[in-house]
Amino acid sequence: MKTRITQRQLTIIWVLLMFLSTLGVMAVNAGLAGLLFSMLLLLMASWKIQLIADWYMGLREVRMFWRMIIYVWLLVVIALIAIAFILTPDIT
């Protein structure tokens, strides 16, 4: 089983991260806003963090315990931010 991360894989992850980041800013520039859009941005942020942790930090090569610390942290933070946004009164 091949587990060693390659330069090519790192580059693909970088392109994906750039794409996801650019997409968010372009959507804001196009006037997208609101709760649904904010939730989408949070999901994209979670995916980007998972990519960085697994591929750049190499956690995909490590026992699940070490990945779970990041995943649980991410889940709790994103969930709390999402709850705060859901509870925010709509002022538009």
Next chain:
Amino acid sequence: MPGGVGGRREQSRLLPDTMNKSPSNSTAEITPRYDTKREYPHGDLAVWAFIYAELLVFSVFFVSFAFARMLNPEVFVSGQLTLNPWLGMTNTILLLTSGWLAAAAVLANASGKQSSALKNLWVAILFGVGFLFVKGYEIGHHFAAGYDLDTDAFHFLYLFMGSFHFLHVVLGVGVLVILAVKVKRGDYGPDECQGLESGAAYWHMVDIVWMILFPLVYLMR
């Protein structure tokens, strides 16, 4: 952090040899089987403890920002309009590229390509410094426009979190410079990469924090 060979310790778990013996043949060839997952992350465990603690600290700021926004939505929406998302995007590009180069440096070092590792590290440092210039300009511009920590809750949290993250980038750039010097001196190689892996892991933590900070402060409306 990818591709590291573990330096002083190979951390893959070797399954018991008895699991690999053929019971019908006492002279059967014993083939070691490796569980391909490492026991511990690449780099120093103390650095990982520090990274997890840092993430916890930043998460308190993020959640505080979100709940402060819940209490003062008008202030936060108008505050966000004073920010330039393109500057934030530029910084995202700079940090992500720097992180990619740092990961490439670790991989190159583990493969015995020290000159490539060194080149990647210096360019990663350059992008990190670029981030500091853009962020410094942005924060300076904000103060020049009359916004400061006393203006409102949004500007307090924006300036506080931005400056705190800025200081982490300063530290990260400093760490990368030290790593580059050590790679040039030949201190790291395929058999010794723990320091390099630890420094790069810290740098990726700075990336991770920005991945939430940027959309939360600049984009989510």
